Amino acid sequence: GAGVSQSPRYKVAKRGQDVALRCDPISGHVSLFWYQQALGQGPEFLTYFQNEAQLDKSGLPSDRFFAERPEGSVSTLKIQRTQQEDSAVYLCASGSGGRGTNEKLFFGSGTQLSVL
Amino acid sequence: DAKTTQPNSMESNEEEPVHLPCNHSTISGTDYIHWYRQLPSQGPEYVIHGLTSNVNNRMASLAIAEDRKSSTLILHRATLRDAAVYYCILRDGYTDKLIFGTGTRLQVFP
Numbered sequence: 735g736a737g738v739s740q741s742p743r744y745k746v747a748k749r750g751q752d753v754a755l756r757c758d759p760i761s762g763h764v765s766l767f768w769y770q771q772a773l774g775q776g777p778e779f780l781t782y783f784q785n786e787a788q789l790d791k792s793g794l795p796s797d798r799f800f801a802e803r804p805e806g807s808v809s810t811l812k813i814q815r816t817q818q819e820d821s822a823v824y825l826c827a828s829g830s831g832g833r834g835t836n837e838k839l840f841f842g843s844g845t846q847l848s849v850l
Numbered sequence: 851d852a853k854t855t856q857p858n859s860m861e862s863n864e865e866e867p868v869h870l871p872c873n874h875s876t877i878s879g880t881d882y883i884h885w886y887r888q889l890p891s892q893g894p895e896y897v898i899h900g901l902t903s904n905v906n907n908r909m910a911s912l913a914i915a916e917d918r919k920s921s922t923l924i925l926h927r928a929t930l931r932d933a934a935v936y937y938c939i940l941r942d943g944y945t946d947k948l949i950f951g952t953g954t955r956l957q958v959f960p
Contacts, residue, residue, distance in 0.1 A: 738893070765946065776937060776950030777894065790945060825893050833946050836882050841893030 736760075738842035740826050746848045747816045755811045755845045759828030766809050767839065768801055769825040777825055783809060784832050816849045823847070854938045859955045862928045870923040870954055872938030877918050880943035885912065885923050887934040888953070894937065897923065933958045 739758040747753050759766050764785055769777035770793075779793040785806035794801070798817075803809040813820055823844040831837040855873040862868045874883065882901050886894040898905055898912045900921075905912040911924040925932055935953040942949075 767948075769950075776935075776952050777948075779947050779949065782945075782947065790947070827893070827948075829946075834944060836899070836941060836943060836946070838884075838896040838899065839948065841895070843891070843893050 738826055738828050738840050740824075740842035740845050742845060743843070744846050744848075746850065748850055749816060749818060751816050752812065752814045753816055753847065755813075755824050755847070757809045757811070757826030757828075757842060759807065759809070759826070760830075760840055761807075763828035763830050763840075764806075764832045765829035765837075765839070766803055767827040767829075768809070768811050769827065770795075771823040771825055771844070773822075780811070780824075789833065813847075816847075818849050821847055821849045853949070854940060854951050856936075856938050856951060856954045858952070859957065861957045861959065862925075864930060864958055864960050865927050868925040868928045868932070868956065868958075870925075870936050870938075870956065871920065872922070873920045874938070874940055875919045877940055881940040882943060883912065883914060883918075883921050884939040884941045884948060885910070886937045886939065886948070886950075887932075888937070889934045894950075897936070899941070928956075928958045930958050930960065932956065 766783040768780040771777040782790040783803040798814045800812045825844045827839040827841045884899040885897040888894045913922045937953040
């Protein structure tokens, strides 16, 4: 595809359920970021991958959040035992260069997660 | 993480120039200044970035103060499609993280 693709576009979960959010980055992109955006706020950094290596997970809010990118392309963000405060838009971004290249990032349209 | 300060909102009329200011007094020598914008229900979109010198591209211009403690994004002729939240971001040259603030919501009137 031409851009970063995220699925599902919308997800409704009952409190306590596990969810998995998928990100398909632009083909060949080395860097992949996950962000969380609460209503009316700017995106907040969650985690960063360079190829399959997770180089920074300092933004993950708790051990209920887990991200992986096993083959260095598609990435999945998993949230276990969802809570109402997890309700937000989850954004994925990819970039062509690795760490320190300062290239522009391309964002997907996000997955809007609502936890009831 | 380095921080930026932007006005919460600004208004413009269509086809007029728009100057969006940003203060970043704690910028370090390796931080790049990035601008992204976000339209409703979409992910952020790259606009422009620079280090020390002014930059121009097809979307906008970026004017960077000599001491690098402030910058201004310039849209030369605003259109209705430019209505969005504009984020000024200091990007750490090592970690590559984009640290977003709350941005400036730009309204454009016909």
